[in-house]
Amino acid sequence: MAAAARARVTHLLRHLQSTACQCPTHSHTYSQAPGPSGKTADYAFEMAVSNIRYGAGVTKEVGMDLQNMGAKNVCLMTDKNLSQLPPVQIVMDSLSKNGISFQVYDDVRVEPTDGSFMDAIEFAKKGAFDAYVAVGGGSTMDTCKAANLYASSPHSEFLDYVNAPIGKGKPVTVPLKPLIAVPTTSGTGSETTGVAIFDYEHLKVKTGIASRAIKPTLGLVDPLHTLHMPCQVVANSGFDVLCHALESYTAIPYSMRSPCPSNPIQRPAYQGSNPISDIWAVHALQIVAKYLKRAVRNPDDLEARSKMHLASAFAGIGFGNAGVHLCHGMSYPISGLVKTYKAKEYNVDHPLVPHGLSVVLTSPAVFTFTAQMFPERHLETAGILGANIRTARIQDAGLVLADALRKFLFDLNVDDGLAALGYSKDDIPSLVKGTLPQERVTKLAPRAQSEEDLSALFEASMKLY
Amino acid sequence: MAAAARARVTHLLRHLQSTACQCPTHSHTYSQAPGPSGKTADYAFEMAVSNIRYGAGVTKEVGMDLQNMGAKNVCLMTDKNLSQLPPVQIVMDSLSKNGISFQVYDDVRVEPTDGSFMDAIEFAKKGAFDAYVAVGGGSTMDTCKAANLYASSPHSEFLDYVNAPIGKGKPVTVPLKPLIAVPTTSGTGSETTGVAIFDYEHLKVKTGIASRAIKPTLGLVDPLHTLHMPCQVVANSGFDVLCHALESYTAIPYSMRSPCPSNPIQRPAYQGSNPISDIWAVHALQIVAKYLKRAVRNPDDLEARSKMHLASAFAGIGFGNAGVHLCHGMSYPISGLVKTYKAKEYNVDHPLVPHGLSVVLTSPAVFTFTAQMFPERHLETAGILGANIRTARIQDAGLVLADALRKFLFDLNVDDGLAALGYSKDDIPSLVKGTLPQERVTKLAPRAQSEEDLSALFEASMKLY
Numbered sequence: 001m002a003a004a005a006r007a008r009v010t011h012l013l014r015h016l017q018s019t020a021c022q023c024p025t026h027s028h029t030y031s032q033a034p035g036p037s038g039k040t041a042d043y044a045f046e047m048a049v050s051n052i053r054y055g056a057g058v059t060k061e062v063g064m065d066l067q068n069m070g071a072k073n074v075c076l077m078t079d080k081n082l083s084q085l086p087p088v089q090i091v092m093d094s095l096s097k098n099g100i101s102f103q104v105y106d107d108v109r110v111e112p113t114d115g116s117f118m119d120a121i122e123f124a125k126k127g128a129f130d131a132y133v134a135v136g137g138g139s140t141m142d143t144c145k146a147a148n149l150y151a152s153s154p155h156s157e158f159l160d161y162v163n164a165p166i167g168k169g170k171p172v173t174v175p176l177k178p179l180i181a182v183p184t185t186s187g188t189g190s191e192t193t194g195v196a197i198f199d200y201e202h203l204k205v206k207t208g209i210a211s212r213a214i215k216p217t218l219g220l221v222d223p224l225h226t227l228h229m230p231c232q233v234v235a236n237s238g239f240d241v242l243c244h245a246l247e248s249y250t251a252i253p254y255s256m257r258s259p260c261p262s263n264p265i266q267r268p269a270y271q272g273s274n275p276i277s278d279i280w281a282v283h284a285l286q287i288v289a290k291y292l293k294r295a296v297r298n299p300d301d302l303e304a305r306s307k308m309h310l311a312s313a314f315a316g317i318g319f320g321n322a323g324v325h326l327c328h329g330m331s332y333p334i335s336g337l338v339k340t341y342k343a344k345e346y347n348v349d350h351p352l353v354p355h356g357l358s359v360v361l362t363s364p365a366v367f368t369f370t371a372q373m374f375p376e377r378h379l380e381t382a383g384i385l386g387a388n389i390r391t392a393r394i395q396d397a398g399l400v401l402a403d404a405l406r407k408f409l410f411d412l413n414v415d416d417g418l419a420a421l422g423y424s425k426d427d428i429p430s431l432v433k434g435t436l437p438q439e440r441v442t443k444l445a446p447r448a449q450s451e452e453d454l455s456a457l458f459e460a461s462m463k464l465y
Numbered sequence: 466m467a468a469a470a471r472a473r474v475t476h477l478l479r480h481l482q483s484t485a486c487q488c489p490t491h492s493h494t495y496s497q498a499p500g501p502s503g504k505t506a507d508y509a510f511e512m513a514v515s516n517i518r519y520g521a522g523v524t525k526e527v528g529m530d531l532q533n534m535g536a537k538n539v540c541l542m543t544d545k546n547l548s549q550l551p552p553v554q555i556v557m558d559s560l561s562k563n564g565i566s567f568q569v570y571d572d573v574r575v576e577p578t579d580g581s582f583m584d585a586i587e588f589a590k591k592g593a594f595d596a597y598v599a600v601g602g603g604s605t606m607d608t609c610k611a612a613n614l615y616a617s618s619p620h621s622e623f624l625d626y627v628n629a630p631i632g633k634g635k636p637v638t639v640p641l642k643p644l645i646a647v648p649t650t651s652g653t654g655s656e657t658t659g660v661a662i663f664d665y666e667h668l669k670v671k672t673g674i675a676s677r678a679i680k681p682t683l684g685l686v687d688p689l690h691t692l693h694m695p696c697q698v699v700a701n702s703g704f705d706v707l708c709h710a711l712e713s714y715t716a717i718p719y720s721m722r723s724p725c726p727s728n729p730i731q732r733p734a735y736q737g738s739n740p741i742s743d744i745w746a747v748h749a750l751q752i753v754a755k756y757l758k759r760a761v762r763n764p765d766d767l768e769a770r771s772k773m774h775l776a777s778a779f780a781g782i783g784f785g786n787a788g789v790h791l792c793h794g795m796s797y798p799i800s801g802l803v804k805t806y807k808a809k810e811y812n813v814d815h816p817l818v819p820h821g822l823s824v825v826l827t828s829p830a831v832f833t834f835t836a837q838m839f840p841e842r843h844l845e846t847a848g849i850l851g852a853n854i855r856t857a858r859i860q861d862a863g864l865v866l867a868d869a870l871r872k873f874l875f876d877l878n879v880d881d882g883l884a885a886l887g888y889s890k891d892d893i894p895s896l897v898k899g900t901l902p903q904e905r906v907t908k909l910a911p912r913a914q915s916e917e918d919l920s921a922l923f924e925a926s927m928k929l930y
């Protein structure tokens with residue numbers, strides 16, 4: 001990192017930290033705080049989590065689990081890349097060995113859409129399955145959750161359960177079939193959450209379904225699947241874990257989120273930080289700080305890759321019950337508007353910004369911006385990431401965390417900001433426009449954002465080093 | 466604490482720490498380690514946990530939850546002491562307001578027996594309920610779990626699901642009805658666990674049912690119920706939390722527990738310490754260290770009592786997935802053989818040693834004994850409890866932890882050891898005999914125990930200060 005470049009980035013970030021819009025609409029820095037009545041904020045939080053079974057080789061137990069559940073006709077979902085590889089083979093062997101009939105659906109789309117969800121849903125409806133197994137990354141697990149939901153609720157319209165305002169956000173009251181998730185990447189934590197993300201093609205916007213009811217029954221977290229993952233995949237998945245942990249830990253507290261639901265079924269999964277999600281976020285972050293670099297650099301480092309597989313689940317429990325905010329909200333246009341960037345080591349024939357990369361590149365700017373609300377938490381996480389915080393001033397918390405993040409990314413040879421993905425200043429209005437519909441997550445940020453704020457955050461993320 | 470008494474106790478403990486039986490049967494200090502083949506130890510662990518909703522006043526949501534579940538005919542279980550008090554009243558109001566029919570069973574016995582379980586089971590079978598609500602302490606929640614289980618499995622014999630060797634320890638494969646647990650004490654953590662403890666009268670021994678399948682669907686952790694609890698009840702419940710945390714954190718690791726189950730349904734809930742239970746144990750312990758004294762001393766300290774209510778659930782998740790060991794194994798004869806001791810501030814007409822007191826009084830001796838196996842963990846917990854561990858020698862870990870525990874108990878004015886409960890040296894053989902059947906938990910201790918070891922542990926627990 002050249003000294004001059006570093007000075008320029010620091011200047012941009014410092015500006016970001018100190019700006020506070022003084023117009024009438026934005027003179028409150030905390031748009032989510034309870035209103036004058038003080039009565040509408042929530043007073044409770046709920047932790048819901050899949051059962052998690054962890055161990056090297058645990059995948060081979062899946063057939064017995066399904067037999068114990070009494071399943072006779074199982075849907076196995078995966079993608080074309082994985083369908084001939086060991087994780088899927090081990091699952092099929094275990095099913096056969098335990099006499100479980102199954103059908104394979106391997107048309108899962110990486111970065112699923114409403115169209116690809118519908119295709120999987122049709123398959124599920126026709127099959128009349130009594131249980132599901134999802135083997136793959138977040139895309140596969142999310143597709144399988146959607147298939148299970150709509151096959152269990154055959155008279156629902158697709159938009160019924162999709163997050164408002166795009167969908168109707170109806171609560172799920174139908175009983176679902178058991179779903180066992182076998183994650184093969186260490187990033188999304190989708191095996192623990194009740195969230196399924198997809199691109200709504202009509203509006204070209206990322207949205208999802210979020211309900212505790214769709215979380216997997218059981219996550220089989222088998223670190224053997226993480227060996228021999230390409231280094232870039234490990235790195236980007238790890239950045240997703242990093243942002244899940246940082247965002248859920250710095251999200252507004254549940255007791256400042258409003259409105260308070262009138263029925264507990266309306267309490268969102270993304271309910272703000274709380275004493276339980278905090279624990280998972282901090283522990284996930286500690287593992288990332290200690291093991292991610294090792295996991296990236298050595299495909300055979302079973303210890304490091306095992307720890308990251310567990311960290312992915314930990315962070316999933318955290319953000320699945322607290323939510324994410326700006327890095328994720330801003331990431332959707334970053335991946336959606338991709339022009340020519342092709343991620344190295346990803347087996348794809350079209351431009352692609354991996355999810356983990358799209359969330360982490362804005363993180364230095366985002367946390368510089370949000371730190372004024374909970375500076376202690378920002379400083380604490382900087383310390384976990386290796387910054388010397390003993391002599392740091394609390395008002396520099398955001399800059400200290402941003403510096404720690406930039407150093408972390410630089411050490412891992414990460415592309416130098418959004419410019420390296422092919423974005424320039426001219427793209428900022430579109431990027432901002434693409435972020436605005438992500439209010440469901442961006443409103444969980446500890447500091448409210450104007451459009452000008454979002455522009456400044458994208459601008460400060462163009463170059464990192 | 467007089468200096469002479471302290472020196473004597475320290476001498477006893479030091480002896481305990483250094484003894485190592487050299488006879489052929491006991492020359493291994495770690496009976497649970499894998500045998501020469503190294504093949505039988507487990508390689509995986511599973512975390513299962515009830516959904517937990519936490520908040521002051523959250524009890525009033527219960528009627529809506531049951532309505533959301535489609536329940537129409539609910540069984541409300543509680544005990545006679547509580548049945549006229551606010552927690553039960555709030556639940557009944559919420560059920561009525563949401564149009565849910567219910568029947569009340571308030572014959573739960575404090576310290577339930579197979580007989581009292583059977584009575585509740587009969588009630589449940591007759592009622593043909595479609596959901597359960599348990600309002601009370603561990604006794605009520607455990608009774609309700611048993612009622613739900615056997616009413617859902619009407620052709621089973623009572624001993625079918627009881628832990629081996631007393632019962633048959635059959636795995637639960639029948640589907641149960643939803644159970645919502647509303648804890649009114651801050652100790653057992655039973656709202657999070659799949660464990661139901663009772664006295665098997667015929668053999669005069671404490672045993673239970675342990676299966677992930679019987680854990681509550683939802684725990685409503687409402688700190689308002691902990692206000693105005695008598696101080697002694699708060700203290701003793703807190704000691705239970707303390708021991709759940711310490712025992713689960715120092716239990717043998719899951720990867721040293723044998724045999725490895727041939728089917729995942731046989732993997733016990735008490736599976737040994739693991740990276741997930743460790744997190745819950747440590748966080749529960751931190752809360753105990755920071756808030757228990759305040760919670761005991763001031764019935765109106767909502768913050769301290771709220772934190773302890775959460776710590777009880779945290780420790781429950783920890784020990785519910787890892788197990789407890791010697792303090793709990795030895796506690797059952799301590800409470801079972803009670804002669805005349807009547808706990809202060811407990812509304813009972815018969816001699817009673819509260820569970821939390823019966824587990825904590827042996828803790829200084831127990832951890833002095835076990836520390837040689839995982840001294841770092843013992844020292845770490847001593848540090849959390851306030852000991853200065855910077856200058857401590859690792860070989861003194863057990864003594865340092867024992868000292869921290871004795872100081873903690875002394876500060877809270879706890880009875881001076883088993884002698885204060887009316888026990889003397891002459892009772893030790895009976896106490897040892899009563900511990901032997903508790904192998905299900907005692908074998909999770911990190912160090913194997915001979916009968917002589919158990920005698921020495923009881924002897925060292927006669928006086929603490």
Ligand SMILES: [Zn+2]
Binds near residue numbers: 021023026
């Ligand atoms: Zn403005």
Ligand SMILES: [Zn+2]
Binds near residue numbers: 188240244328355359
């Ligand atoms: Zn993510």
Ligand SMILES: [Zn+2]
Binds near residue numbers: 486487488490491915
């Ligand atoms: Zn011996």
Ligand SMILES: [Zn+2]
Binds near residue numbers: 653709820
């Ligand atoms: Zn206990």
